[in-house]
Amino acid sequence: MDEGQYIYCLIETGEARNFGAIGIGNQGDAVTTIAYGDLSAVVSRVPMTKYVVSKETIISHEKVIEMVMRDYTVLPVRFYTVAPNAEEIRTLLRRRYQEFKKLFRELDNKVELGLKALWKDMNAVFGEIAEENNDIKAVGALAAETGRDKDAVDERGKPALEHKKAEEGQAILQPLRRVAADSCLNRTYGDDMILNAAFLVDRAREKEFDSEVEKIAAQHENRIELKYVGPAPPYSFVNIVVRE
Numbered sequence: 001m002d003e004g005q006y007i008y009c010l011i012e013t014g015e016a017r018n019f020g021a022i023g024i025g026n027q028g029d030a031v032t033t034i035a036y037g038d039l040s041a042v043v044s045r046v047p048m049t050k051y052v053v054s055k056e057t058i059i060s061h062e063k064v065i066e067m068v069m070r071d072y073t074v075l076p077v078r079f080y081t082v083a084p085n086a087e088e089i090r091t092l093l094r095r096r097y098q099e100f101k102k103l104f105r106e107l108d109n110k111v112e113l114g115l116k117a118l119w120k121d122m123n124a125v126f127g128e129i130a131e132e133n134n135d136i137k138a139v140g141a142l143a144a145e146t147g148r149d150k151d152a153v154d155e156r157g158k159p160a161l162e163h164k165k166a167e168e169g170q171a172i173l174q175p176l177r178r179v180a181a182d183s184c185l186n187r188t189y190g191d192d193m194i195l196n197a198a199f200l201v202d203r204a205r206e207k208e209f210d211s212e213v214e215k216i217a218a219q220h221e222n223r224i225e226l227k228y229v230g231p232a233p234p235y236s237f238v239n240i241v242v243r244e
Contacts, residue, residue, distance in 0.1 A: 005046075006042065007081045007083060008040070008077060008099055009041075009167065009233070009240075010039060010075040011042060013040050013072065016033055016035070016070075019064070024061055025046060027056070029045050030044060030045075031043070035093075036090045037093070039101070043167075046082060057116075076238065077097075078242070081241075112200060113199045114198050115228050116197075117169065118192045118227070120222070124223075129161060133157075171197070175215070179212055180201050181199060184236050185197050198236035200237050203231075
């Protein structure tokens with residue numbers, strides 16, 4: 001069976017590295033590097049037949065990148081990117097050398113931290129919306145009396161709910177953006193999720209960022225639940241696509 005080179009991420013080194021037998025597919029394939037100048041692709045050998053996308057293969061992909069990230073700034077490559085041979089990888093690094101070097105300068109020594117914020121008591125939130133919007137008081141009253149959260153905010157209440165999310169989300173974002181080098185907002189899910197954000201943070205300011213999250217959690221402990229994850233590779237800020 002023909003084999004190719006599975007690409008996990010790019011790193012800024014020309015030195016040969018072996019990260020161990022941790023390659024995708026659980027076949028004990030070594031994860032190594034293929035270099036062009038001072039850039040390298042982190043790779044392992046795989047059959048050219050495409051793997052079925054599954055939770056296990058995605059986790060394997062991410063675990064490799066997280067291990068590499070212990071020693072290097074990484075540019076993640078899109079899941080299941082396979083090159084037919086090492087020469088094609090060197091050609092990729094050569095052709096896009098300046099682009100990749102610029103990304104490394106922007107992401108040097110930075111990690112991604114993720115934060116989700118969710119209201120703890122939706123009945124209380126619906127009650128507040130009703131008090132703030134006379135035309136939907138009946139909707140808030142229904143929520144308070146019956147607890148029917150999903151039915152309580154109908155088409156009249158949705159805009160008010162989204163406005164409240166945006167307002168409270170911005171209050172959470174402001175102190176964190178002062179510490180982060182960059183941030184992006186991801187899609188929220190459900191009526192209770194106020195914020196789903198990713199932050200690019202310099203490793204030297206990671207503890208400062210942690211402290212800001214702790215302050216926000218303490219300020220809103222009775223109202224908002226925070227789900228804080230990281231450090232992780234900068235998936236939200238770069239995802240190298242080799243070919244469409």
